Amino acid sequence: MPASGVLPKLGEQVIIAREGLQQLLELLKKQGHQLIGPTVRDGAIVYETITSETDLPVGVSDIQNAGSYQLGKRPDRAYFGFTVGPQSWKKFLFPPALKLFSANRNEEGFEVSNPRPETPNQKLAFIGVRSCELHALAIQDKIFLQGQYVDSYYKSVRDSLFIVAVNCGHAGGTCFCASMKTGPKATSGFDLSLTEIxxxxxxxxxxxxxxxxxxxxxxxxxxxxxxxxxxxAAKQATQRALDEMGRVMETEGIKELLYRNYESPRWEKVAERCLSCANCTMVCPTCFCSTVEDVTDLTGDHAERWRKWDSCFTMDFSHIHGGNVRSSVKSRYRQWMTHKLATWVDQFGASGCVGCGRCITWCPVGIDITEEVKAIRQGEKP
Ligand code: SF4
Ligand code: SF4
Incomplete structure (x- = not known):
């Protein structure tokens, strides 16, 4: 079939054949985009550079539950028949480790070279972004672009980004986007959205x-x-994902609920299980905390400053002059959950949780944020 040459209206539903996906990828490459999409590595779906539709996880599904993740086989050759994996798109905009600058010793002291972080020299196209992830990107936009300080690396990637969203036709075992009003159908923040039938x-x-x-x-x-x-058929796919969604987060009055419950005994209870490993913050598509590290070579002539992802679960993160302000696991878990669901709303005008379920799947002891909220709510009942 030749190219239509017709400009479709925004929001108009049109059909492309299965083979059309590869044509779309080719067109994006021709426009100079580096393609980033889901692919299978080490038994999980990860986001990496792809070159064609054959790199996508064709016929693959995922089985997720609290503390468990497994890939499976689908009866068809769907390209996007799984949900979200351990990684989020944030690693391309807010890299886990980023060199901020380097400095070399000279006769007068140190001379700073590369005073700004190097940015990717190619524009990116994200293929297969889910609705919850679009909401997470919108949250990170607020943090990195819309505050008093603009993150130059984030901005350089974001400004030239092309986003192909995929509407979920199935819910993952730990998803609760419906509760957070972030999915399963993408409504904004994309260039193209696909529903695979x-x-x-x-x-x-x-x-x-x-x-x-x-x-x-x-x-x-x-x-x-x-x-x-x-x-x-497209509507039914969205409905199927909604019907399959097993987890619910009751969000009514959640901010006030958490503000009233700083001293809930539930924090002690969850701290008995929490390993303070920080997995939940690493996999979360909205968490944005970082630390800065200076390193030198053995001679001391060359120094570098790096920004690295950090987490409110690490001891160092809350160490200030005089000591650590959150020395117990209880206080760190409470900080994380209260920030996500309550103080984030005051800070950024939206919840810090988009209901992707990653923190539930990838918690080694299966702590479930939806269950923790429920337990705090129930603990308040007379
Ligand atoms: S809640 Fe789970 S993933 Fe998060 S720090 Fe505790 S043990 Fe690790
Ligand atoms: S808190 Fe958990 S469910 Fe919410 S966005 Fe982060 S990883 Fe996803």
Missing amino acids: TGVQSHYFVVEAGSEAGARILSQMPFKPAVPKEKK
Whole structure:
């Protein structure tokens, strides 16, 4: 089928064939984008550079529960038949380790070279961003772009980013995006959104353009307007994900609930299990804490300053003059959860949790944020 040459309206549902995905990837590459998408590595779905549709986890599903993650096989050849894995897209905008600058000793002292962090020299295209992840990106935009200080690395990647979202047709075992009103269907923050439909005889995508850039690229591909049957299939896929979602977070009055419960006995209870390992913050797509480390070579002639991800669960993070302000596991868990669900709202005007479920799946002892909120709520009942 030749390219349609027609500019679709934003939000209009059109159909591209299964083969259309590879054409889309080729067009993005032609525009100079480096493709980043889901792929299988070490028994998990991770986000890495991909070059074609064959790098995607075709026919792969995931089975997730509190403290457990496993890949499985689907009966079809779906490209996006899984949910979110251990990594989030934040690692491309807010790298886990970033050299801020280096300095070399000279006769007068030190001369700083590379006074700004190096930025990627290619524009990125994220392929397969889920609705909860779009919300997480919007939260990180507030942190890194909309405050008093703008993060230059984040901005350089974000400004040229092309986002292909994928609407979830299944819910992961630990997802609760419906409770957080962040999914499972993408409503904004993307250039193109895809709903993948697989059936006995059919395999196609219902596509919507969410930006002019998305509409322009779509016009260079063969597509046809969606008929009612195809629109219904897309709706049913979203409904299936909603019906499958096993976890719920009751958010009504959650900020006040946590503010009233600084002294709840539940914090002690969860601290008996929590290892303070920081996994939950590393996998979280919205957590943004970092620390700064200076290193030198053995001669002391060359020094570097690095920014690295840090976590409110590490002892060093809350060490200030005079000692540590959160020396118990109880106080660190309370800080993390209260920040996510209460103080974050005061700070940024939105919850710090998008309901992706990663912190539940990747907690080695299976601590579940939805259960902790429920327990605190129940603890208040007379
Ligand atoms: S809640 Fe779980 S993942 Fe988070 S620090 Fe505690 S043990 Fe680690
Ligand atoms: S707190 Fe947990 S469920 Fe919420 S966004 Fe972070 S990782 Fe996802």
